[in-house]
Amino acid sequence: MKKIEALTKELIKNADAEKVKAELFKQEKTVIGLCPRCQSPVYEGKKNYYCSNRDCRFSMWKNDRFFEDRKIVFTPKIASTLLKDKKVKVKNIYSHKTDKTYDGNVVLCDTGDKYVNYHIEIERKKKEE
Structure with a gap:
């Protein structure tokens, strides 16, 4: 019975050590910014940038x-x-229409729906008189 007790204690001790090791070597996620919907941190994933708040469901897809x-x-x-x-x-935004590139501003248009939208604003050069 003493051997079983000692074995059980050893197993529990090792199980806790594994948890501690996993916690120590866990990679920290880099915060990309704050979610425009709920102000929670946004992290980079393999395929997207996503809100850390699972209820929020905000994400911007890399593809x-x-x-x-x-x-x-x-x-x-x-x-x-x-x-x-x-x-x-x-810079160098490609246009299929002209087959050329141009510079502009990409604007985030978050409507709160499932997907995030974007549009481009082109800065027009002012003519000097």
Whole structure:
């Protein structure tokens, strides 16, 4: 009976050590910004930037067609700036219509729906008189 008791204590001790090890070596998630809907931290995942609040369901997909069609790589820097300022200046945005690139601002348009929308504002150069 004493051997069983000793074995049980050893198993419990080792199980706690595994939990502690897992906790110590757990990777910290980098906060990209704050969610525009609930102000919770937004993290980078493999395929998206997502709100840490599971009830919120806010996410911006890295492979969003808006960015892919314009040949923009949706980087963490772009995501961070969109969350902070609701717009980000992007260079070399591709246009299928003209087959050329241009510079403009990508604007975050969050309607609160399942998907987030974006649009582009082009800064027009003012003519000097």
